[in-house]
Amino acid sequence: MKTTLFASLVLGLSLAIAPAFGADAPVKKKMVFTGKPSMAVEGRFHKLHEKQEKLDCNDCHDKVQEDILYLRKDDRMSKALADEGQADRKGCLTCHKPGYKPNGPHSFWGV
Amino acid sequence: MAKFGRLIDTKRCMGCRSCVAACAVENHFTPDAQWNAMIEYEVGTYPDVHKIYNTMNCMHCEKPSCKAICDKIGVKAISKNEYGVVLFDYKKCIGCGYCASVCPYGVPQMNAELKSLNPGKGAQGMETIAYAERHPTHQKKPKTAEKCTFCWHKIEKAIKDGKTDRIGKDQDYTPACDLVCPTQARWFGDLDDPKSEISMRIKATNAVQLKKHFGNAPQVYYTLDKGAKS
Numbered sequence: 001m002k003t004t005l006f007a008s009l010v011l012g013l014s015l016a017i018a019p020a021f022g023a024d025a026p027v028k029k030k031m032v033f034t035g036k037p038s039m040a041v042e043g044r045f046h047k048l049h050e051k052q053e054k055l056d057c058n059d060c061h062d063k064v065q066e067d068i069l070y071l072r073k074d075d076r077m078s079k080a081l082a083d084e085g086q087a088d089r090k091g092c093l094t095c096h097k098p099g100y101k102p103n104g105p106h107s108f109w110g111v
Numbered sequence: 112m113a114k115f116g117r118l119i120d121t122k123r124c125m126g127c128r129s130c131v132a133a134c135a136v137e138n139h140f141t142p143d144a145q146w147n148a149m150i151e152y153e154v155g156t157y158p159d160v161h162k163i164y165n166t167m168n169c170m171h172c173e174k175p176s177c178k179a180i181c182d183k184i185g186v187k188a189i190s191k192n193e194y195g196v197v198l199f200d201y202k203k204c205i206g207c208g209y210c211a212s213v214c215p216y217g218v219p220q221m222n223a224e225l226k227s228l229n230p231g232k233g234a235q236g237m238e239t240i241a242y243a244e245r246h247p248t249h250q251k252k253p254k255t256a257e258k259c260t261f262c263w264h265k266i267e268k269a270i271k272d273g274k275t276d277r278i279g280k281d282q283d284y285t286p287a288c289d290l291v292c293p294t295q296a297r298w299f300g301d302l303d304d305p306k307s308e309i310s311m312r313i314k315a316t317n318a319v320q321l322k323k324h325f326g327n328a329p330q331v332y333y334t335l336d337k338g339a340k341s
């Protein structure tokens with residue numbers, strides 16, 4: 001019984017003081033967990049851009065320009081399709097360009 | 112090492128869609144997940160109007176944004192091999208759709224279900240081969256991304272046979288779409304060889320890449336007809 005109590009005490013103390021010894025270790029950049037990658041409205045992509053980056057739906061979906069040189073026939077961008085989920089890829093490049101590092105708690109997936 | 116590419120001449124293309132049909136049979140793409148599509152639009156003002164036929168398939172970019180995003184999220188289902196061909200690994204793909212969202216050409220197709228090429232008419236073409244015996248690029252899975260492979264199964268065969276010099280020339284070693292063009296509007300070959308027919312034609316016809324401003328450096332070139340978009 002005494003041995004078990006002593007072992008528990010040692011284990012508890014070790015766990016309690018461990019962070020103090022690890023304090024000098026380099027702090028890793030925190031990734032905000034947003035789930036499995038998905039383009040669904042409730043998926044990670046929209047969580048990151050809408051909830052975390054505070055982008056409005058219209059920031060992406062209202063700037064659609066007609067682009068007929070697009071293979072997926074149902075997705076060919078036109079102003080009529082703007083409300084149906086299409087986004088102008090040129091808008092993505094506003095942030096996702098080499099050297100651009102916005103402030104934020106997450107890793108930035110630039111180009 | 113060769114870097115394969117394609118030249119499409121919109122001045123010669125008459126919009127017959129033979130290339131689309133050939134790809135559908137060769138690679139078993141279904142209407143919901145096209146690997147090759149014919150896009151047509153009108154240009155000019157009356158009375159000087161005409162139609163542009165612009166067939167599109169994967170551009171096999173030198174800097175593929177689909178691969179970049181797939182690598183960034185740790186899935187790594189997209190590769191670009193030493194011959195410049197961008198390929199999707201259906202076994203690794205998680206169906207997130209990120210590749211489809213970043214491709215400026217709208218190439219990756221999210222195939223929700225594997226349909227028959229001609230429903231109700233029995234197995235045709237590649238469907239007659241048992242799933243396990245098909246080439247890996249033809250072992251498609253539902254809810255994964257798929258796209259044109261430059262008929263990698265044919266190029267791979269040419270490499271195995273030691274006939275890379277016959278790619279773009281022989282039936283067994285040339286992408287199906289390029290073989291069937293009745294107006295010789297499609298050329299396939301080595302972009303790295305300045306003496307190859309495709310390289311010389313690109314130069315002679317001042318062919319361009321589409322949407323160059325995205326910086327993907329596509330390996331598919333277009334000879335543009337008057338008024339054609341790029």
